[in-house]
Amino acid sequence: xxxxxxxxxxxxxxxxxxxxxxxxxxxxxxxxxxxxxxxxxxxxxxxxxxxxxxxxxxxxxxxxxxxxxxxxxxxxxxxxxxxxxxxxxxxxxxxxxxxxxxxxxxxxxxxxxxxxxxxxxxxxxxxxxxxxxxxxxxxxxxxxxxxxxxxxxxxxxxxxxxxxxxxxxxxxx
Numbered sequence: 001x002x003x004x005x006x007x008x009x010x011x012x013x014x015x016x017x018x019x020x021x022x023x024x025x026x027x028x029x030x031x032x033x034x035x036x037x038x039x040x041x042x043x044x045x046x047x048x049x050x051x052x053x054x055x056x057x058x059x060x061x062x063x064x065x066x067x068x069x070x071x072x073x074x075x076x077x078x079x080x081x082x083x084x085x086x087x088x089x090x091x092x093x094x095x096x097x098x099x100x101x102x103x104x105x106x107x108x109x110x111x112x113x114x115x116x117x118x119x120x121x122x123x124x125x126x127x128x129x130x131x132x133x134x135x136x137x138x139x140x141x142x143x144x145x146x147x148x149x150x151x152x153x154x155x156x157x158x159x160x161x162x163x164x165x166x167x168x169x170x171x172x173x
Contacts, residue, residue: 018072020166025064028057056091092156098149
């Protein structure tokens with residue numbers, strides 16, 4: 001182990017690769033947990049694009065968890081961590097688009113996305129009357145003047161960039 005790597009580990013407690021791997025696991029867990037918590041405990045019903053942002057986080061979690069099956073500095077762990085970061089960045093990119101739709105920068109959907117396109121007319125009517133209709137271009141909740149889609153974009157893209165930086169730093173060390 002070189003002296004620079006030893007200093008990095010002793011001052012921060014974790015190597016850059018281990019920190020990247022940990023962030024790749026904890027960030028999507030926190031963001032997906034926050035989304036589910038706001039839905040089931042906060043009463044905020046997600047729109048179609050909210051669901052789109054959740055899927056990449058759901059992919060990132062097992063990828064990051066698998067990265068823990070190898071040493072943090074191994075190529076297997078680094079690859080899985082970077083794949084998790086890519087999934088996190090995809091969610092952030094969808095968040096950018098969703099925030100743009102909310103801000104009326106992008107058009108968004110022109111048809112209803114809340115209904116399944118299969119089934120009888122009676123089935124569709126039942127869906128309409130029993131499901132909350134949530135528009136993707138209307139903000140349900142803001143914190144510090146930023147919508148949940150905006151926060152997902154900021155945290156996901158920032159987190160993915162941090163994971164990439166830490167992974168590159170670990171590779172050079």
